[in-house]
Structures are given as C-alpha cells and as structure tokens.
Amino acid sequence: MRWPLIRYIPRSTHFRFVRWAPVAAVISAILIVASIGLLVFQGLNLGIDFKGGIALEITMSRPVPQTEMGAVLDQIGAHDGQVQGFGSPNAALVKFLPSKDEAPSVASKRVEAELIKRFPDLKVTSRSEVGAKVSGELLMSGFKALGVALLLTLGYIWFRFGLSYGTGAVVAVIHDIVLTLGLLSVCGIEFSMTEIAALLTVIGYSMNEKVITFDRLKENLRKYRTTPLRDIIDLSENERLSRTIITGTTALLALGGTMAFGGPVLFPLVFTMIFGIIIGTYSSIYIALPMILIWGVKRNDEEATPIKLGAASRP
Amino acid sequence: MLNLSRWKIIAVTLSVIFGILFSLPNVLPQKTLDAMPGWLPHQKLNLGLDLQGGSYLLYEVDTDALHRERLSDLMEDTRTQLRSEQIPFGELAQQGEVISVRIGDASRYEAALNLLRKNLGAPLAGVIGGKDVTVSGKGDNRIEVTFVPEAQRADAAKAVDQSIETIRRRIDSLGTKEPSINRQGTNRIMIQAAGESDPERLRAVIGKTAKLTFQMVDESVSPEDVQAGRLPPGSEVLQSEDRYAPYYVVKKRAIVSGDELTNASQTFDQNGRPAVGFAFNGSGAKKFGDITLRNHGKRFAIVLDKKVISAPVINDPITSGSGIITGSFTAESANELSLLLRSGALPAPLNIEDQRTVTAELGAEAVKAGSISLAIGAASMFVFVILAYGLFGGFAAVALVVNVLMIIGIMSMTQATLTFPGIAGLILTLAVAVDANVLIYERMRDEANAGRTPMAAADHGYKLALTSILDANITSLISGLIMFSFGSGPVKGFAWTLVIGVFTSLFTAIFITQVLIGWWFKTTKPKKLPIA
Numbered sequence: 001m002r003w004p005l006i007r008y009i010p011r012s013t014h015f016r017f018v019r020w021a022p023v024a025a026v027i028s029a030i031l032i033v034a035s036i037g038l039l040v041f042q043g044l045n046l047g048i049d050f051k052g053g054i055a056l057e058i059t060m061s062r063p064v065p066q067t068e069m070g071a072v073l074d075q076i077g078a079h080d081g082q083v084q085g086f087g088s089p090n091a092a093l094v095k096f097l098p099s100k101d102e103a104p105s106v107a108s109k110r111v112e113a114e115l116i117k118r119f120p121d122l123k124v125t126s127r128s129e130v131g132a133k134v135s136g137e138l139l140m141s142g143f144k145a146l147g148v149a150l151l152l153t154l155g156y157i158w159f160r161f162g163l164s165y166g167t168g169a170v171v172a173v174i175h176d177i178v179l180t181l182g183l184l185s186v187c188g189i190e191f192s193m194t195e196i197a198a199l200l201t202v203i204g205y206s207m208n209e210k211v212i213t214f215d216r217l218k219e220n221l222r223k224y225r226t227t228p229l230r231d232i233i234d235l236s237e238n239e240r241l242s243r244t245i246i247t248g249t250t251a252l253l254a255l256g257g258t259m260a261f262g263g264p265v266l267f268p269l270v271f272t273m274i275f276g277i278i279i280g281t282y283s284s285i286y287i288a289l290p291m292i293l294i295w296g297v298k299r300n301d302e303e304a305t306p307i308k309l310g311a312a313s314r315p
Numbered sequence: 316m317l318n319l320s321r322w323k324i325i326a327v328t329l330s331v332i333f334g335i336l337f338s339l340p341n342v343l344p345q346k347t348l349d350a351m352p353g354w355l356p357h358q359k360l361n362l363g364l365d366l367q368g369g370s371y372l373l374y375e376v377d378t379d380a381l382h383r384e385r386l387s388d389l390m391e392d393t394r395t396q397l398r399s400e401q402i403p404f405g406e407l408a409q410q411g412e413v414i415s416v417r418i419g420d421a422s423r424y425e426a427a428l429n430l431l432r433k434n435l436g437a438p439l440a441g442v443i444g445g446k447d448v449t450v451s452g453k454g455d456n457r458i459e460v461t462f463v464p465e466a467q468r469a470d471a472a473k474a475v476d477q478s479i480e481t482i483r484r485r486i487d488s489l490g491t492k493e494p495s496i497n498r499q500g501t502n503r504i505m506i507q508a509a510g511e512s513d514p515e516r517l518r519a520v521i522g523k524t525a526k527l528t529f530q531m532v533d534e535s536v537s538p539e540d541v542q543a544g545r546l547p548p549g550s551e552v553l554q555s556e557d558r559y560a561p562y563y564v565v566k567k568r569a570i571v572s573g574d575e576l577t578n579a580s581q582t583f584d585q586n587g588r589p590a591v592g593f594a595f596n597g598s599g600a601k602k603f604g605d606i607t608l609r610n611h612g613k614r615f616a617i618v619l620d621k622k623v624i625s626a627p628v629i630n631d632p633i634t635s636g637s638g639i640i641t642g643s644f645t646a647e648s649a650n651e652l653s654l655l656l657r658s659g660a661l662p663a664p665l666n667i668e669d670q671r672t673v674t675a676e677l678g679a680e681a682v683k684a685g686s687i688s689l690a691i692g693a694a695s696m697f698v699f700v701i702l703a704y705g706l707f708g709g710f711a712a713v714a715l716v717v718n719v720l721m722i723i724g725i726m727s728m729t730q731a732t733l734t735f736p737g738i739a740g741l742i743l744t745l746a747v748a749v750d751a752n753v754l755i756y757e758r759m760r761d762e763a764n765a766g767r768t769p770m771a772a773a774d775h776g777y778k779l780a781l782t783s784i785l786d787a788n789i790t791s792l793i794s795g796l797i798m799f800s801f802g803s804g805p806v807k808g809f810a811w812t813l814v815i816g817v818f819t820s821l822f823t824a825i826f827i828t829q830v831l832i833g834w835w836f837k838t839t840k841p842k843k844l845p846i847a
Contacts, residue, residue: 253696255739
C-alpha cells in the first residue's frame, strides 16, 4: 500500500482528449436538442415561487393517502390540486390555486380546515401563499440574475484570457445550463428560487473549471511555442487530470452527504449541484477546449503576427 | 513564500482565535453564555425563518388607490373653493388624471383661476415656490386642475415610508419579538417575524387601514333618493355598523381626520359598554369645536375605513377636544381599534402578495438535517483529503476546520442570516476551498517531479497556483454578488454565505497550510516531499 493515495494516480497520462471531441460534440448536440425539446413541450415544473398559489406542507401520524387526499382537494374546490411526497411517507406537500373570487389567505385557511376535518391527524407545518404578481416578477428577476452573472463572468474571462477563451466558456456554460434545465424538466423537479441559486452555483463551478483549465493552457502555450494547439490542449488536460479527479471527488463527497441526509428541502438543490459538477467538468474538456481549437488563439502576445494554426489542426 | 514572516504567523494565529471566539456562542449553553463577561462575543448565528420557524409577509402598498383618493379630494377642494367665493360653475368632472370645470360667469373667469392657483394643492418638497398641482386655463371658460408627475411619485414614496412606520408601531404593540420590516423595491414592504407561527395575528393588525374620519351626515337626502341613486355632488353613501341604520349619507369631505388624534384608549360609555376614548390635538380640537358649535342637533358620522361606526347627534358643542366613540364594540374590538388609532392610519391600502409560515418544529428539524449533512459532508472531505495527500492533506483539513469556524464566526458577528440553502452554500464553499489546496499540492508535485528541491517545489507550488486560485475565486465572487443583489430571501442567504466563504477560503487555504508546511519544513528538514 503506497500512502498517500495520490501516488496511485498516474503522474503523466497521455489521453488523447481532443480526438474524442467530435464524438462528444455529437452527444452534446443530441442532448441539447433533447433538452430544448423537453423545455418547449414539457416545460419546467414551476413551483409556487414562480407560478403563484398556495403550498401547505403537512405531516400525518400515518402514511399520507395521496390519491384520497387529491380527490378531497377536488371536492372542496382547491383548483389544480396536487399532493406530492415530501421526504418521509408521513409527510406531503399539498399545492393548489385559489379560485379567482377567493383571497389566497382565505382559501388556504378554508382548505386547511376542510383537510383537518377529513384527516383529523393532519398537521400543517408550513404554509406559503404567493400572489401571481410577485411570482411573475420573481421569475423575471431570477433569470435576470442568471443572465447578468453569466455576462459578468464571461467579461472577466475575456479580459483575463482573450476572446476565444471567452467564447469557449460561453458556449460551454450555456451548454451546461440548457442540459441542467433539461434534467430538471425530465425529472419534474420543482423549479423555485432555490433552483435559481443552484443554477448560479452550477455556473460558478463550471466557470471555475474553465478558468483553471485555461490558466494551464495559457501557460503551456507560452512554454511550447511551436507545438500544435491540439497537442497542447491534450497536454494541459492531462496535467490537470489529477486535480480534476480530486477536486471533483471532494465536491461530490461533500454534496453526496447532504443529498443523503439533508432532507427533502435540500434534495433538489443538491441534486442539481451534483449534476452541475459532473456536466461542468465534462464541458470544460469537451466543449470549451475544442471551441478554442476551432476558433484558434494568438500564440504569443509579444509577436505581432500570430502563428497560423491552419486547417490541419482542426478536428 | 514559505518563509514564516512574523505577520503571517500573527495573522494566522489571530484568525484562529477570532474564529473560535466568535463561533463559540453557538455551541455554549445559554446559561454559560449569560455568565460570560460582557466583552466576549455573545451573538449566535442568525437563523433564517426556514430554520427557526416564523412568518414572512410581503405587502404591496396600493399607491394607485391612494392616487385615486387624492384626485377625488382635489375635485372636492375645487368645488369648495369656488363655492366659498360664490363663483358659479358647472361640468365639474374628473377625466383620467385631470379635473376640469367650466366657470358659469365669464367675467369671473380670471378671478376663479387666481383663486384656484392660490388655494389648491400643497407646496412641493424640494422645489421652491413649486406646488404639487397645476391649474391651467383652457379657453371657453374652462379650467383644468391636475397633479404634477413628481407629486404622484413623492406621494407614493411617502406612503410607503409612512406605512412602514405605522406597521412597525402596530407590530411593536403586539409584542412580537424583533420583527424585521423592510422596504422591498419601490412599493413593497417585507415583514419577517421569527418565531411567530400565526401570521393571521399579524395580518389582523397590519391589514387594516384604520383611516378614521369625522364626517357630517347629509340629512337632506331621503331614502327614496338613495334608492334612485340621486345624490347631491359631494355626498356619498357609506355602509354602517350602527345597529339602527344599514347606511348613512355623509358629506365626502371630512371635518376632522384621524391624523389629528393625539391619543386613543379603550374606555366605557355611561352605560358601561366598551367604547374608544380619543383626544384631538389643538387644531383638531378647534375644528371639532367649531363644527359642533354650528351644527347643534345634527348628526355627524364616525367613519372607519369607509364604514360608519356610529353617528351621534350633536347635543352640546365639544370644545374639550376629547370624546368617546361608541358602537357595537366588545372589549377586545375596542382595544384593537384604539391600538390602531394610536399607531396611526395607513396612508394607502395594503395588498398581501406573499405569505409564508414555517412552524418551529419544522425549523428545528431543518436545523438538525442541515447540521448532520454539514457534518457528514465535511467529515467525508477530511477523510478523503487526508487519504489522498497524507500529512499535507491533514494540513488542508486543519485549514478547512478553521475555514468553517471563521465563516460561522463572521456570520454570527455580522448577524447575517443563515438559511437552509445557505448550508448547501457552505458545503460547496468547503469543496471549492479544498480545490485551492489541491491546486497548490498538484503544482508542488509537478515542480518536484521536474527536479526541484522539496523546499523550492513547495515554494513554487504556492507561487504558481496563486493566479489560478485567484481567477477561480473571482468568478465565484462575481456570481455570489449577483445572487446577493438580485435574489431575495433564501437565495440572498445562500449568496452571502458564498461571498464570506470566498474570502475565508482564500485566507485559510493559502496562509494556514503555508504556515503549517513552513513549520513542518523547519522542524523535519525533509529530503523529499511526502506527496511527490
């Protein structure tokens, strides 16, 4: 047993990452199209943060009879009623919309009373009523936050590394966001303010990966002035491999603990973050770097004429 | 880099001490905390409503309703002014934002214009000689009166400020523990009351406008006229809570309003029934005295939120400036009304937009789940990083512990709110903090493999990894700040945790490990890096 375990990770690997880029591009393209299709045809499961309505978190002393409760909601005029499992079988999330002529607070009290009448052991542990006006604004401000965060970090990368890096990062991060939204859509995870936070974290982690990879790439471009770009990309990626494995594993371990023990409130948030870490690592290697390869980079800032990479170095 | 300069050691030691000191109150029992000397930090983490239970209410101030009311008052003022000078007029009407009137006697057109210009409206704040209304002649003996656009904005802003003040007074008198009442956006008010699991209690006192007015009853109108909808201009029909009459016709213009009250309290009338006693300020007392003197035997209506509470007959002039309001009160409702009157009326109606409640039990469960996941997340990271890097991994784990202490310490100190998503933010921060150490250690390995001495390799590791670490942290700082400025509620808490984490992680991952590794080099003088 060699200890510390870092010695097990090979010191110099020679994976030909770039060679698989065309395959990755096809896979990514398919996934992107599928995600967009899902978003268009199925859409996101907007939570009451963004849709407005009433949500009651309930607990019972026995497993919640979900179908029975759903039927009761229909009878007592709770529109669009939904009963979702929430963590333990004895807990559930009851969501519905108030009718137009009933104030949300009145509707929520009335439905609560009706439910308790029919299920005497039911207890409401949390209650949310969101007006349609606020919810619309929250959705707008959420996406605005996403947009501004994206633009600013891109501006930073452009300023720090250059336009081609910036473009590579944009495409890769948009790829990550679209796939994450696609995942949320396919799993029917409720899209709430917290999910916006998760998406921003996904952007943050993904950018972090890109910046660290670009940093090494830029350094190697200065070190090996005549080596073809695709080889330098492979080299930089191989040099970064042990770091990527270790950091990715630590992040996944930390979040894995939270996913298992954090309860139903944290689950969607952490689930999104974990997916984001995986997809962010993938897109650094297979989207951001190949984009730079296609776009080309200035090899040397001191020389006025950049070395022509030519078509030969393209995949 | 690895030379252990004195300031570096001092900074590291101090940060560890402060981290422990400021996060300590969170684990000490309250009794020990109370017994501690005053100069030691006492503040615990400020848990968000999702973690400790409580109510969150978001109201919108209906500034449109306020504006409509102001326009209607302006029309009544125009009428009163023209009447007071006996200028004949007709076609007084409101069209959208504009009040227009036609002067009947062309020779008095100029006089009417001057009169209205002089007496209508109030001075506009910030503009010398400016008024909040414009009075303009339109030819054909027409005059148009309207508010200037700034007036509407100023009114709205003032209404929100006043509403916040009024809500604060009302909630304070309920004895709710440390409510936070803040403006959000242009016309929203956010109320957070920790530990308050029954928002209905809050809403009962917040939602009422509590606009009290004293208005003369218009006794010239017969019930038939009311049925037919024939009302003289300037009068209106109001619903009544009086058991003797379902409605009253009253003059629209108030003789005295609740703004002029100086005090209100629960009391009893001569028959021992609950009533509300009130007292006017000087000008209110004078107005009330004059009116009651001139209107002997007539009725006036006491109107609360457009509903007549009672309409007593004036038997004697009331010049003392105080009196009682009788009606169908219970002791509680009389008490609630006097509370509302004392804290003042809301300048505009409030509409509830968002209301969330979490019970304390659920909050406690959330804290438990959050702490367990944090502990397990951190522990698995410690184990992994030590397994991966051995001794150096241990150093990184020490840095992580200090990092957690510093984040909790800073959050306790600044009383920033820790929310449930904030715990997830904390865990991710730790993961990214480890990344900084991984970057440094991987650089060291590279440098050692390239043939540098252990000392030089370690030194270069720190130097070369620094730019990557900075770049990475700047990008997460950017997204943290964006979340903080655009997000609300739990997202803000999440963002704040991230931002604090960026700074503490940079410090601990770079300096703490550096001091530890430097000290290790000094004591063991190694021939080989343990991770090479």
